[in-house]
Amino acid sequence: xxxxxxxxxxxxxxxxxxxxxxxxxxxxxxxxxxxxxxxxxxxxxxxxxxxxxxxxxxxxxxxxxxxxxxxxxxxxxxxxxxxxxxxxxxxxxxxxxxxxxxxxxxxxxxxxxxxxxxxxxxxxxxxxxxxxxxxxxxxxxxxxxxxxxxxxxxxxxxxxxxxxxxxxxxxxxxxxxxxxxxxxxxxxxxxxxxxxxxxxxxxxxxxxxxxxxxxxxxxxxxxxxxxxxxxxxxxxxxxxxxx
Ligand SMILES: C[S@@+](CC[C@H](N)C(=O)[O-])C[C@H]1O[C@@H](n2cnc3c(N)ncnc32)[C@H](O)[C@@H]1O
Numbered sequence: 001x002x003x004x005x006x007x008x009x010x011x012x013x014x015x016x017x018x019x020x021x022x023x024x025x026x027x028x029x030x031x032x033x034x035x036x037x038x039x040x041x042x043x044x045x046x047x048x049x050x051x052x053x054x055x056x057x058x059x060x061x062x063x064x065x066x067x068x069x070x071x072x073x074x075x076x077x078x079x080x081x082x083x084x085x086x087x088x089x090x091x092x093x094x095x096x097x098x099x100x101x102x103x104x105x106x107x108x109x110x111x112x113x114x115x116x117x118x119x120x121x122x123x124x125x126x127x128x129x130x131x132x133x134x135x136x137x138x139x140x141x142x143x144x145x146x147x148x149x150x151x152x153x154x155x156x157x158x159x160x161x162x163x164x165x166x167x168x169x170x171x172x173x174x175x176x177x178x179x180x181x182x183x184x185x186x187x188x189x190x191x192x193x194x195x196x197x198x199x200x201x202x203x204x205x206x207x208x209x210x211x212x213x214x215x216x217x218x219x220x221x222x223x224x225x226x227x228x229x230x231x232x233x234x235x236x237x238x239x240x241x242x243x
Contacts, residue, residue: 003194004187005128006080006103012184013058014083019179020059021087026175033218034062034121037150037228038069040216041117047073050116053140054078055104055133056123060088062150066119067097076112078102105129108136115140121150125195134208141233147210149201149229152188155217156197160224164192167221198227205231 004012013020024030043050047070054063057077066075074096079085080103089099102110104120104127118137127133137147154160168189176185196204198215205213210231218226 003191004183005126009126009184009187010080010082012181012187013081016176016179016181016184017059017081017083017087019181020084021061023175023179024061029218029220029222031061031065033220033222033226034065034150035068036218037121037148038062038065038119040228040230041069041119041146041148043070043073043117043146046071050074051076051114053107053113053115053118055107055118055120055137056080056126057088057099058084058122060091060093060099062119062121063088063093063097063099064091065121067094072096073116076100076115078104078107078112080104104133105136108139113140114142115145116142117146117148119148119150122152124149124151124201125153125191130196130204131208134205134210138209138233143234145233147205147229147231147233149205149231150218151195151201151227151229152192152225153196153198153201153215153227153229154192155224155227156199157224161193163221164225165189192225198229201227201229205229209234 050073052073052075054077057063057079063077077099124130173185202213202215213231215227215229217223
């Protein structure tokens with residue numbers, strides 16, 4: 001099966017946006033894992049004075065996690081799906097949170113940034129060219145800025161791969177079929193199998209020029225299936241803010 005990409009993927013998320021929060025709410029740990037990954041960014045001072053980008057913010061679950069991890073930060077959420085963004089913007093947010101309808105590929109040339117940190121939750125598996133998006137993220141981050149990628153990225157063990165397929169066949173794809181989004185949830189299953197393992201994505205981040213790269217598993221049933229990847233944009237030394 002071909003994976004959904006670009007415009008087709010955005011349209012699939014537009015349709016799925018109506019039931020996205022309901023279905024992810026049924027996944028034990030979905031929101032607490034996002035919060036754990038956002039906290040792993042270790043943004044100082046509750047994020048006061050920091051600008052943070054939520055790349056592929058969807059209906060705002062990852063944005064909410066960022067806001068809880070860094071309640072004083074200025075947060076920009078961007079997403080390619082108008083439907084997902086509509087759900088996000090309908091929720092109550094402080095003024096420091098804003099949303100833009102842009103693709104991850106467009107942000108770097110949109111005049112946005114620099115950012116002190118970028119959070120990308122469940123995005124990279126979906127993009128056509130992850131190396132291009134990582135290069136854009138480096139352009140968007142200030143020197144030394146932090147990146148946290150939270151995604152389905154298998155450990156490489158046969159047991160985790162088999163568990164992922166069993167959960168998709170038994171729960172995720174049937175639930176997505178009921179909501180009329182079978183193609184998207186089939187894409188979810190296949191895209192995880194096709195995506196980098198955690199060691200491979202760690203290598204990809206290092207090749208893209210990120211430093212201090214490490215992968216940490218999440219807790220619960222998704223251990224070995226979902227990882228947080230942490231990295232810095234070059235120098236680990238604190239850099240002065242630009243602009
Ligand atoms: C699985 S959802 C995750 C949403 C949110 N980050 C969360 O944690 O709940 C993936 C999101 O990435 C968005 N997305 C996929 N490819 C994209 C791209 N190239 N640029 C921007 N957004 C993209 C989709 O529209 C969708 O809203």
